[in-house]
Amino acid sequence: MLGCLPLATFAAAGDQCVETGCTGTYDNRGLCSRSSHYEPPALVDDYYQISNAGHLLWFADKVSSSYTGTINAVLLADIVLPIGPFMSIGLSSSVPFAGIFDGRDHTVDFIYVTSMVSDTYGLFGYVTGTVKNVKVRNFSFGMSNSFVNVGAIAQYND
Secondary structure (H helix, E strand, C coil): CCCCCCCCCCCCCCCECCCCCCCCEECCCCEECCCCCECCCEEECCEEEECCHHHHHHHHHHHHCCCCCCCEEEECCCEECCCCCCCCECCCCCCCECCEEEEEEEEEEEEEEECCCCCCCCCEEEECCEEEEEEEEEEEEECCCCCCCCCCCEEEEC
16 A cells, blocks of 8 residues: 655645556545555655645554554644544554654544454554654544553553
């Protein structure tokens, strides 16, 4: 699901989707018009620049797809996620979020986490790095297990 753009560039609303073979374009939320692809954020001074829902979904996918190492991000705007399940950033102790995430006092809105996507419940699932200055609004979850830890910002913080 990860795009193929050089990391120092990013797409804009109306730009062609960067996924190989996709003919869709990105809307102003960073979502592809023809697929479930997300707009990759720019990488500036080792921080992914997150300014729309597509950027955040791309970042969550990158961190949670067995990424190893440190990865950093900064929110540049309030984010309203599309309706539907959200995959927490950092899915387990073996695939945690291990970088710096600076929300710059912005808000992430409409997070819905379900056990159909993962067993982590929060904007972040497992954190071994630093998450700071971020607000969450309209957080909800659906689970199949009655014994689970939940946190709107993070489920586990090591």
